[in-house]
Amino acid sequence: MSLLEVCNASYDYGPKKVFADIGFQINKGEIFCIVGPNGCGKTTLLDCVGGLHKLKQGTVLLNGQNMTRLKPPDVARQIAYVPQGHTKTFPYTVLDIVLMGRTARIDLFSSPSDEDVDSAEQALKLVGLAAFKDRPYTQLSGGESQLVMIARALAQEAPVMVMDEPTAHLDFKHELEVLETVVQLVKEQGLAVIMATHFPNHAFYFENNRLPTAVALMADAAFLAVGAPNDVLNEENLRTLYKIDTRVLTHQIADFGEIRQVIALRTLENKKRE
Amino acid sequence: MSKVKIKTGMLLIILPLIVIFIALFMGRYPLPIPLVAEILWAKLTLGASGVPLKYETIVWDIRLPRAILGALVGASLAVSGAAFQGLFRNPLVSSGILGVSAGSGFGAALAIVLFNSTAHIYLFAFCFGGIAVLLSIMVGSIYNTTPTIMLVLGGVIISSVFSALLSFLKYVADPYNQLPTIVFWLMGSMASVRYQDITIAGLPMVIGLAGLFAVRWRLNVLSMGDKEALSLGINTKLNKGLIIFCATLATAGAVCVSGIIGWVGLIIPHIARMLVGNDNRLVIPTSMSLGACFLTFVDTLGRTITGSEIPLGILTALVGGPFFVYLLKKTKGKGW
Numbered sequence: 001m002s003l004l005e006v007c008n009a010s011y012d013y014g015p016k017k018v019f020a021d022i023g024f025q026i027n028k029g030e031i032f033c034i035v036g037p038n039g040c041g042k043t044t045l046l047d048c049v050g051g052l053h054k055l056k057q058g059t060v061l062l063n064g065q066n067m068t069r070l071k072p073p074d075v076a077r078q079i080a081y082v083p084q085g086h087t088k089t090f091p092y093t094v095l096d097i098v099l100m101g102r103t104a105r106i107d108l109f110s111s112p113s114d115e116d117v118d119s120a121e122q123a124l125k126l127v128g129l130a131a132f133k134d135r136p137y138t139q140l141s142g143g144e145s146q147l148v149m150i151a152r153a154l155a156q157e158a159p160v161m162v163m164d165e166p167t168a169h170l171d172f173k174h175e176l177e178v179l180e181t182v183v184q185l186v187k188e189q190g191l192a193v194i195m196a197t198h199f200p201n202h203a204f205y206f207e208n209n210r211l212p213t214a215v216a217l218m219a220d221a222a223f224l225a226v227g228a229p230n231d232v233l234n235e236e237n238l239r240t241l242y243k244i245d246t247r248v249l250t251h252q253i254a255d256f257g258e259i260r261q262v263i264a265l266r267t268l269e270n271k272k273r274e
Numbered sequence: 275m276s277k278v279k280i281k282t283g284m285l286l287i288i289l290p291l292i293v294i295f296i297a298l299f300m301g302r303y304p305l306p307i308p309l310v311a312e313i314l315w316a317k318l319t320l321g322a323s324g325v326p327l328k329y330e331t332i333v334w335d336i337r338l339p340r341a342i343l344g345a346l347v348g349a350s351l352a353v354s355g356a357a358f359q360g361l362f363r364n365p366l367v368s369s370g371i372l373g374v375s376a377g378s379g380f381g382a383a384l385a386i387v388l389f390n391s392t393a394h395i396y397l398f399a400f401c402f403g404g405i406a407v408l409l410s411i412m413v414g415s416i417y418n419t420t421p422t423i424m425l426v427l428g429g430v431i432i433s434s435v436f437s438a439l440l441s442f443l444k445y446v447a448d449p450y451n452q453l454p455t456i457v458f459w460l461m462g463s464m465a466s467v468r469y470q471d472i473t474i475a476g477l478p479m480v481i482g483l484a485g486l487f488a489v490r491w492r493l494n495v496l497s498m499g500d501k502e503a504l505s506l507g508i509n510t511k512l513n514k515g516l517i518i519f520c521a522t523l524a525t526a527g528a529v530c531v532s533g534i535i536g537w538v539g540l541i542i543p544h545i546a547r548m549l550v551g552n553d554n555r556l557v558i559p560t561s562m563s564l565g566a567c568f569l570t571f572v573d574t575l576g577r578t579i580t581g582s583e584i585p586l587g588i589l590t591a592l593v594g595g596p597f598f599v600y601l602l603k604k605t606k607g608k609g610w
Contacts, residue, residue: 076507104507111491
């Protein structure tokens with residue numbers, strides 16, 4: 001029995017089909033990346049996996065249990081969700097934000113206990129922001145905010161973490177920082193991470209770090225291919241998926257071993273024009 | 275519980291009590307503090323005070339119920355405003371956003387035109403306040419993809435409908451008798467308050483206040499937006515419903531005895547945030563305490579400075595506005 005299993009999942013907005021008959025599974029200490037063009041339904045799929053939307057057909061099994069039978073706090077204890085964009089309204093302190101990760105473990109009429117505060121501080125330490133706990137989170141940079149959101153998800157102490165484009169809008173370094181944090185969490189905490197991303201290189205990054213990684217290429221309401229990045233992210237598949245020419249390169253780098261990356265060369269439209 | 279927490283809690287409870295006590299000896303008929311203390315002591319110990327009955331009546335039967343109700347009304351309006359601001363993730367929202375005030379105003383005017391008895395005014399104001407909120411929720415749930423914005427929009431629409439109906443009632447009301455009553459009611463006053471008003475209107479207010487106090491931490495989570503709150507494990511429909519119910523109960527209870535008092539439900543929560551930050555665990559109790567102090571104080575002022583009472587709705591803004599600006603300057607908008 002896997003930690004999380006999605007079977008025959010379908011979703012539509014009325015007549016508009018978003019995805020149909022999709023299935024995958026994930027276990028402790030694994031990463032599952034979903035790659036695909038804008039509007040292919042990645043976010044909707046993640047919302048369904050995270051219990052925010054109900055699948056029109058199919059099931060999400062959490063430890064073999066059908067998710068539709070679980071109440072919101074039961075789901076939240078098993079799946080933590082890191083949203084794509086977060087609108088900040090009130091300038092809560094960083095610790096207050098991370099404490100919200102404890103919601104599923106706090107009764108309706110209660111407030112967080114000292115243990116909850118401890119776990120929130122622990123989560124902040126894991127993402128390297130322990131010193132930020134009393135800062136208003138509205139004053140943080142994009143990268144720091146994203147790490148706070150990850151810390152909040154960590155405070156949920158759920159075995160599965162769902163991340164929707166966690167590196168969107170981040171600069172070169174902060175992107176790497178988030179990826180490093182994810183690698184560390186999967187390696188050390190045994191987290192299972194499901195992540196939507198626009199960058200095939202993210203999947204390679206995890207594989208390069210020797211994590212058990214699977215990647216799904218999503219297009220036209222279905223998975224075009226699923227498998228290890230090395231097998232799936234090839235030039236042919238990427239041409240079908242994005243209509244671009246690419247080259248997958250392998251380097252030997254001291255201290256890092258074999259590193260694989262894909263570079264984009266040109267769009268097919270441009271090729272025709274030439 | 276740390277010591278700071280206990281101290282803050284004590285302060286928040288004691289502050290309104292002090293203001294209520296001040297309200298007992300201030301007025302057009304000032305009484306010396308020892309006399310007031312003697313009356314209170316005698317009443318609380320059920321003994322005879324030896325103070326002339328006239329003074330006893332002023333303190334115990336006229337000023338005390340009014341001060342207590344003022345504190346309840348202020349706390350209710352302020353805390354509903356704070357709750358709605360968090361729930362709707364919008365700092366410009368006040369306790370009347372879902373139409374309670376407009377609905378109550380219409381209800382009161384209707385009762386004045388039809389019956390002109392206090393009991394009917396209470397009942398109608400309270401019920402129409404609730405009806406207005408229900409209608410707003412119904413309008414808000416027609417189009418369900420962005421529930422929060424639609425709910426606010428529903429509130430705005432229903433409020434404007436009830437305002438229009440109120441204008442119509444003013445137009446048809448007897449201009450010598452009923453119209454002034456409606457206008458004065460709308461300006462807000464607690465001049466006619468007695469103990470029985472506390473028992474009638476106090477119940478919904480106390481239930482609402484207690485409910486909002488109990489779920490105060492959840493407000494933080496709900497202010498993250500529906501989607502995130504759900505992903506954090508909150509049954510958003512149930513929790514939002516509970517908060518709207520409590521806030522409506524408190525506000526309708528307040529409005530039906532005091533009339534429309536603006537300002538408190540919008541600005542007191544902001545003052546609370548300037549003082550204690552944004553965590554609703556603190557904002558809610560602080561809003562309650564400050565709201566209670568502020569309204570009791572303003573009401574006392576309103577019946578002290580001139581012979582005929584100045585309506586509350588006028589004074590809250592006149593007194594509160596400058597105070598808000600002063601605080602803004604002093605704290606440099608801390609928390610914002």
